[in-house]
Amino acid sequence: MQQICIAIDGYSSTGKSTLAKQLAERLNYIYVDTGAMYRAVTYYALQNDFFDFNGGLIKEDLIKALPEITLSFKSVKKNALPTIHLNGISVEDEIRNMKVSEKVSVVAAIPEVRRKLVEQQQKMGEYKGVVMDGRDIGTVVFPDAELKIFMTASAEVRAKRRFDELIAKGENVTFGEILHNVQERDHIDSTREDSPLIKADDAIEVDNSHMSLEEQYIIVNRLVQEVLVKGSK
Ligand code: DC
Numbered sequence: 001m002q003q004i005c006i007a008i009d010g011y012s013s014t015g016k017s018t019l020a021k022q023l024a025e026r027l028n029y030i031y032v033d034t035g036a037m038y039r040a041v042t043y044y045a046l047q048n049d050f051f052d053f054n055g056g057l058i059k060e061d062l063i064k065a066l067p068e069i070t071l072s073f074k075s076v077k078k079n080a081l082p083t084i085h086l087n088g089i090s091v092e093d094e095i096r097n098m099k100v101s102e103k104v105s106v107v108a109a110i111p112e113v114r115r116k117l118v119e120q121q122q123k124m125g126e127y128k129g130v131v132m133d134g135r136d137i138g139t140v141v142f143p144d145a146e147l148k149i150f151m152t153a154s155a156e157v158r159a160k161r162r163f164d165e166l167i168a169k170g171e172n173v174t175f176g177e178i179l180h181n182v183q184e185r186d187h188i189d190s191t192r193e194d195s196p197l198i199k200a201d202d203a204i205e206v207d208n209s210h211m212s213l214e215e216q217y218i219i220v221n222r223l224v225q226e227v228l229v230k231g232s233k
Helices: 015-025 034-049 059-068 098-108 112-124 136-139 155-167 176-193 215-233
Strands: 006-012 031-034 072-074 083-086 128-135 147-152 204-207
Touching: 006 136, 015 031, 015 083, 015 128, 015 147, 015 215, 031 034, 034 072, 034 098, 034 112, 034 128, 034 204, 059 112, 059 147, 072 215, 083 176, 083 204, 098 112, 112 128, 128 136, 136 147, 136 204, 147 215, 204 215
Parallel strands: 006 128, 006 147, 031 128, 147 204
Antiparallel strands: 072 083
8 A cells, every 4th residue: 555644734732633643543654743843852942941031042052952952752651652752751741831832932943943853854754654743744844745734723722722631631721821822822833934834735724623523533534545545546
């Protein structure tokens, strides 16, 4: 069976990773969460005090330290999904907190950071059989991906999903804080100079504001099957 590359881009908290994981499992493909890679670099920057007193990123320090940062995806337990490791240590939980969410868009806007991570992402998908989610997968990382999905949902719906997730994890956050973070990240991610979040011309838009996970999966899986059938003819 021919293997393809599936690029899933879109705004934060649109459920990209849930969908990507479902597809990867169904197709037995590799799943790559590129947001986790930008988050891990941000976590490294926080751990190493690369932010000044006003919370501004000291870019030169981070750029200088980039060769010291090694990212990999490994399973911590047998049969578990691989999780992001920073210099050999799993940081999957640490990268999901609000501190990282607040700083990640600024880190992801740095061209040197993007160049390093994009290179690694392209290597991970060079043999296809990959589902990758992020912001620039269909535009920059794999412009020739056989299937490109662009996911959207209203900011309020996305903030509510994220809020519920964080509350369930026991984080002390307010809905207003989360909505602000979602809107701020949308703005920084879509207006940055290097690889801004935009829908690729040949991407298919899926607005899941009023869709269940199941409905969304059925729609996208149908698109995958169409591409696979076309490719096998
Ligand atoms: O998907 P996420 O919310 O975990 O991503 C975190 C941040 O990383 C997001 O605000 C923008 C950035 N990002 C990016 O710039 N390019 C990607 N391919 C993936 C994420």
